Amino acid sequence: MAQPMQRPLAGRPESRGERKERTRRAILDAALALAGETSLVALSLRQVAKEVGIVPTAFYRHFDSIEALGxxxxxxxxxxxxxxxxxxxxxxxxxxxxxxxxxxxxxxxxxxxxxxxxxxxxxxxxxxxxxxxxxxxxxxxxxxxxxxxxxxxxxxxxxxxxxxxxxxxxxxxxxxxxxxxxxxxxxxxxxxxxxxxxxxxxxxxxxxxxxxxxxxx
Amino acid sequence: MAQPMQRPLAGRPESRGERKERTRRAILDAALALAGETSLVALSLRQVAKEVGIVPTAFYRHFDSIEALGxxxxxxxxxxxxxxxxxxxxxxxxxxxxxxxxxxxxxxxxxxxxxxxxxxxxxxxxxxxxxxxxxxxxxxxxxxxxxxxxxxxxxxxxxxxxxxxxxxxxxxxxxxxxxxxxxxxxxxxxxxxxxxxxxxxxxxxxxxxxxxxxxxx
DNA sequence: AGTTTGAGTGAACGTATGTTCACTCAAATC
DNA sequence: GATTTGAGTGAACATACGTTCACTCAAACT
The missing domain is CATH 1.10.357.10 (Tetracycline Repressor, domain 2)
Incomplete structure (x- = not known):
């Protein structure tokens, strides 16, 4: 389930903004899936990061906290x-x-x-x-x-x-x-x-x- | 808020079963209070133990898991x-x-x-x-x-x-x-x-x- | 009086957590 | 082509987690 965030194999080179948006979406989707099995309050930043395939610190480039994600x-x-x-x-x-x-x-x-x-x-x-x-x-x-x-x-x-x-x-x-x-x-x-x-x-x-x-x- | 589990200062000596029941109640009350602020799924065994004033392992004398407590x-x-x-x-x-x-x-x-x-x-x-x-x-x-x-x-x-x-x-x-x-x-x-x-x-x-x-x- | 029982202890373990920091390196800007 | 920018990296930290184990010691039973 945990996919590394990498460029889609085929397709034109991604702009910087596009890439950021794609990662953001991946975080939102991963959080939605994980929270669907327990709850936001039981969701850890590292869990989300692992599911998305990014390093925990990269999360902060998109959201200040799990609550902000929420x-x-x-x-x-x-x-x-x-x-x-x-x-x-x-x-x-x-x-x-x-x-x-x-x-x-x-x-x-x-x-x-x-x-x-x-x-x-x-x-x-x-x-x-x-x-x-x-x-x-x-x-x-x-x-x-x-x-x-x-x-x-x-x-x-x-x-x-x-x-x-x-x-x-x-x-x-x-x-x-x-x-x-x-x-x-x-x-x-x-x-x-x-x-x-x-x-x-x-x-x-x-x-x-x-x-x-x-x-x- | 975290009270050590000890005999009530005044009163007759407690029977073994009474003491166990008192601890059990304290665990239930602590869990109810803590879960009232987040949720069971965000509740840790150690948090409950600390709130009750017992060591984490003592929890197992009363419940197999947080879910069983739930x-x-x-x-x-x-x-x-x-x-x-x-x-x-x-x-x-x-x-x-x-x-x-x-x-x-x-x-x-x-x-x-x-x-x-x-x-x-x-x-x-x-x-x-x-x-x-x-x-x-x-x-x-x-x-x-x-x-x-x-x-x-x-x-x-x-x-x-x-x-x-x-x-x-x-x-x-x-x-x-x-x-x-x-x-x-x-x-x-x-x-x-x-x-x-x-x-x-x-x-x-x-x-x-x-x-x-x-x-x- | 002597023995058993069992709630509670305390150390230890491997693992997961949030957050910090200095870093890379490609896209964007100049 | 040189410089800046910023998403993502990876190591490190202090702290929290669940669970194990060998233990104490007073109440309960014989």
Whole structure:
């Protein structure tokens, strides 16, 4: 698994910046893979360096510490997550299959960017404080975005900002839990199918609850 | 913080078993405290020993490994969690304030057994595989218990087992998320009050959804 | 009273850790 | 073509790690 960092055997000579970027990527990928098996807080600089195929000191040319690396991984992981949200938003939300479609897209993205979603789910709870805070902040932003989306959908009978916040928070936490279930599940397709159907039913249940909701605020 | 393990200055001479139990408890407490700041997977045997005030080798008289210690902490933590569930079940579920009361009890227990709930929430995502699996298994049992409680409550218009499973899963995940929010929140009482009110509204929303639910199974 | 038991000790081991420093040597700049 | 720059090297450091082993010595058992 540990590859020495060397020029790709074929191909034109690499510029200095290109080489640096390639090493940086290799570090990020190695850290993502290693953290996927334990956690950032159990990850050592030397482990990462060995996996990348560089000497430990070379690590410092790219990051000040494992924690700084972690912050970069937060940014990167939320690029994946936001790509998913964009995909979900792309469809017509008026169609009755929003729920089914949204869950399908969620599951697809969790598979395609497994390590990013795993990183978010795990380090959200166990990462170094700065990483945890950054993740929570990003999730909060997602909740706010969802709230404005929902506000647009319910423009005819507008809800209070507070109710929108509460509903968004509930939906996001359900989606996070669903993503976690998918990642923890055995790769058997029937096990996954069951999680998907559960998640869909739950999301529908939440929406039914929200539509029959009498605010008390 | 690191106290040498020695006989309490006052008090009758300790039996051999009592002394062993006292050291064992000290190890569990130290591990719980240290894991509360990072995670089990970032916890070293020597750190725990130093915190307890024993020599590293003495650790082996009580546990084979940090992971075995973790499994003991799972058992212990779920004793706290089940005590909470018992407290919640104690009240009359027919009263209309089940939701308010349940959330209050949840929050109280999270405060009184903070380290246990923190352990469950964190190691559920980041612990060693055996610990993660044990925690997920226990949570699944809680979901099943909740499902049978709900079945009893809805005996007049019985739901399908599948719908009960789906609803229980949703409620438990919302409670887990609420507990996490409480533990992550600043200790300011108004911040906590907001989380509590959100959790209550969400739980009510879910129940409204469930009551207006048309099963498709 | 004499013997056994077992929690806790302390030294020692090989290995892994983060960080420092002086270095190389090819690409980038002049 | 000469000079500067900076990613990556390799040795060295103090410290921490898990585990081994032979040990003590007081409580428990005979």
């Amino acid at each position: 912050m970069a991984l937060v940014d990167e992981s939320f690029v994946s997550l936001r790509a998913m949200l964009r995909d979900i938003r792309r469809g017509d939300p008026a169609f009755s299959d929003v729920v089914d479609r949204s869950i399908t897209i969620l599951v697809d993205h969790v598979h395609q960017q497994r390590s990013h979603f795993l990183f978010i789910a795990r380090e959200r709870a166990a990462g170094p404080p700065a990483v945890r805070d950054a993740i929570h902040h990003e999730i909060e932003l997602c909740e706010r975005e969802l709230a404005t989306d929902l506000a647009r959908l319910t423009a005819t009978a507008p809800w209070s900002a507070e109710d929108l916040r509460i509903l968004s928070n509930l939906i996001v936490m359900a989606m996070v839990a669903t993503a976690e279930s998918i990642m923890n599940a055995p790769p058997r397709p029937d096990a996954e199918k069951a999680i998907i159907e559960t998640a869909r039913a739950q999301l529908r249940m939440v929406l039914v609850g929200a539509l029959n909701w009498q605010s008390r605020t | 499994m003991a902490l799972v058992d212990e933590s779920f004793v706290s969690l089940r005590a909470m569930l018992r407290d919640i079940r104690r009240g009359d579920p027919a009263f209309s304030d089940v939701v308010d009361r349940s959330i209050t009890i949840l929050v109280d227990h999270v405060h009184q057994q903070r380290s246990h709930f923190l352990f469950i929430a964190r190691e559920r995502a980041a612990g060693p595989p055996a610990v993660r699996d044990a925690i997920h298994h226990e949570i699944e049992l809680c979901e099943r218990e909740l499902a049978t409680d709900l079945a009893r409550l809805t005996a007049t218009a019985p739901w399908s087992a599948e719908d009960l499973r789906i609803l229980s899963n949703l409620i438990v995940m919302a409670m887990v998320a609420t507990a996490e929010s409480i533990m992550n929140a600043p200790p300011r009482p108004d911040a906590e009050k907001a989380i509590i009110e959100t959790a209550r509204a969400q739980l009510r929303m879910v129940l409204v959804g469930a009551l207006n639910w048309q099963s498709r199974t």
